[in-house]
Amino acid sequence: MFPFRWRERAEDKYLQLLFAFLFLFLAAPLILRIGFWGEFLLAYILLGTILQVIRTFNVGKRLFRTxxxxxxxxxxxxxxxALAELQTPIETILQVVNDLSTIAFFLLVILLFVAKIFRDKTVTIDTLVGGISVYLTIGLMWATIYQLILIFDPLAFALPETQESARSGMFYFSYVTLTTLGYGDIAPVQPVSMLLAALEAIVGQIFPAIFIARLVGLYTAREASDRASSENRDPSE
Incomplete structure (x- = not known):
C-alpha cells in the first residue's frame, strides 16, 4: 500500500512538491549527464507531482483537463x-511545442498556487511551503523560456567553454538570476535574453517581498482577532 495518500493529506499539499524540487536539484547534475532522457525523466517526475497537488485543490474539470x-x-x-534524434525542422518544431506547452503549464501552476495561497486566512506551514514552491516554479518557467530563446538564437547567451549543453545550463542560469547572485559565468548577450533576465531578477525580488508582507498581515490580523476575542470574553466563563 502506498504510504502517502494525497486526498488524506490535503493540508500538506505542497510538501511533496517541495520534496520533488529538492530531488530535482540534488539529482539533476547526475541525471542530466544522460542527455535529453535525463531531462525528460526529471520533468516527468515534477509534472506528476504537480498534477497530484492540483488534484487536492478540487479545481473544475475543465481547468484540470487543461x-x-x-x-x-x-x-x-x-x-x-528523444526517440527521433534527428536534426531536422520537425525536431525543432517539436522542441518549440514542448517548450511552449511547458511554459504555459508552469504559468497556470503559478497563478493557481498564488491564488490559493493568498486566499488563505491563516498562516500555516503549508502556506510557507506553498510560497517556496511557487518561487521555485518561477525559476523553472524562466529556465524553459531561456531554452526556447536558444532554439531561435543559439548565441543569445555567452557560455563558459566547459558548458557541455546550453539547454541544461539554463536551469542553473535561471536560479542564479532569480536570486540575483549573478556569478557571470553565463550571461545574456542579446537584447531579448537580456530583457528577460532583468525581468526575472525583478520578479525574484518582488515575489518574496509581497509574500512576506502577506504572511505578516495574516499573522497580525490573527493576533488582533485573538486579542479582541480575549478582551470581549465574559469574565464569569
Whole structure:
C-alpha cells in the first residue's frame, strides 16, 4: 500500500512538491549527464507531482483537463524528440511545442498556487511551503523560456567553454538570476535574453517581498482577532 495518500493529506499539499524540487536539484547534475532522457525523466517526475497537488485543490474539470492537456503535450513531444534524434525542422518544431506547452503549464501552476495561497486566512506551514514552491516554479518557467530563446538564437547567451549543453545550463542560469547572485559565468548577450533576465531578477525580488508582507498581515490580523476575542470574553466563563 502506498504510504502517502494525497486526498488524506490535503493540508500538506505542497510538501511533496517541495520534496520533488529538492530531488530535482540534488539529482539533476547526475541525471542530466544522460542527455535529453535525463531531462525528460526529471520533468516527468515534477509534472506528476504537480498534477497530484492540483488534484487536492478540487479545481473544475475543465481547468484540470487543461493542465492534463498541456502536460500530455509536453510528454508526447519530448518523447518524440528523444526517440527521433534527428536534426531536422520537425525536431525543432517539436522542441518549440514542448517548450511552449511547458511554459504555459508552469504559468497556470503559478497563478493557481498564488491564488490559493493568498486566499488563505491563516498562516500555516503549508502556506510557507506553498510560497517556496511557487518561487521555485518561477525559476523553472524562466529556465524553459531561456531554452526556447536558444532554439531561435543559439548565441543569445555567452557560455563558459566547459558548458557541455546550453539547454541544461539554463536551469542553473535561471536560479542564479532569480536570486540575483549573478556569478557571470553565463550571461545574456542579446537584447531579448537580456530583457528577460532583468525581468526575472525583478520578479525574484518582488515575489518574496509581497509574500512576506502577506504572511505578516495574516499573522497580525490573527493576533488582533485573538486579542479582541480575549478582551470581549465574559469574565464569569
Amino acid at each position: 493542465f492534463l492537456l498541456l502536460g500530455a503535450t509536453g510528454v508526447v513531444s519530448g518523447t518524440a524528440i
